[in-house]
Amino acid sequence: MKREAAVILLEFLLLALLLGAFCYRRWNEEKRTENSSVSVEQASGWETKTVRGAASDQKTGDGEEDFIKIALTFDDGPHPFYTEQLLDGLKERGVAATFFVTGEHASLHPDVIERMHEEGHLIGNHTYSHIQLKSTNRETFKEELVKTNQVIREITGEEILFVRPPYGTWDKALEEELNMIPVLWNIDPLDWCSKNVSCIVQRVTSKARENAVILLHDYYETTVTAALQIVDSLLEQGYTFVTVDEILLE
Ligand SMILES: [Zn+2]
Incomplete structure (x- = not known):
């Protein structure tokens, strides 16, 4: 009985570890962009390109935005x-x-x-x-x-x-x-x-x-x-x- 519990615990830990590793990997892949302009470092041989960010500080008209x-x-x-x-x-x-x-x-x-x-x-x-x-x-x-x-x-x-x-x-x-x-x-x-x-x-x-x-x-x-x-x-x-x-x- 004790052995079974230990096996279940071990399986649970392994699963948690796998899930953690998966999330960490995706997080790394999802190059998070906090800035309005983002430099994306490409694979070997590619130059660093600057990508136009979504929320670049653009003017919102003549101050009439309400x-x-x-x-x-x-x-x-x-x-x-x-x-x-x-x-x-x-x-x-x-x-x-x-x-x-x-x-x-x-x-x-x-x-x-x-x-x-x-x-x-x-x-x-x-x-x-x-x-x-x-x-x-x-x-x-x-x-x-x-x-x-x-x-x-x-x-x-x-x-x-x-x-x-x-x-x-x-x-x-x-x-x-x-x-x-x-x-x-x-x-x-x-x-x-x-x-x-x-x-x-x-x-x-x-x-x-x-x-x-x-x-x-x-x-x-x-x-x-x-x-x-x-x-x-x-x-x-x-x-x-x-x-x-x-x-x-x-
Ligand atoms: Zn997607």
Whole structure:
């Protein structure tokens, strides 16, 4: 009996260790971007490129702004269940968000993409298969962006202007080649790694500021719950949710 308990404990510790290692690895990969301009060090042979950050301190008009803009962005979807749940909550609150979808998920769930479009959300490109740009796969990466633009355009009829490169790795030359604008982020609560709703909410609301871009993933139930709590809390603080074009193209 004691031996069995020891084995269970050992298995539990091993599992915790594996989970910790996985989260640490993803955290490292997700080059966190706290600044408006981010230098991404590429693999050998590549120059350091400067990527235009999402919330660069841009002018907000002639001082006549009477609301504080902030943008919610969701990556990796659409998810057949959680994204719909999120869309319901955003609709109830009259809030618009930006969704960076993969071509793969978009072609599996075109109805969800259509709904996003109809309900006033902005749709951006997150590659076809969630590929990370490396020195060895630039052409494939570019093809994935083109293919995903096609998938989305076939559903919504709209051109895609914004791209969120997976893991924040980008090549500035692609902006002209594809006529696309990269969108990074300022607030990353690492929601994919946390099952703790209040922790995600706290991480976001404590860092909220004008023109910030919040990174979340509509692929987890906890994120949907947290996102709607974030919306309620920031609305109460006087924020207005906008899509990223309203922050970047001012
Ligand atoms: Zn992603």
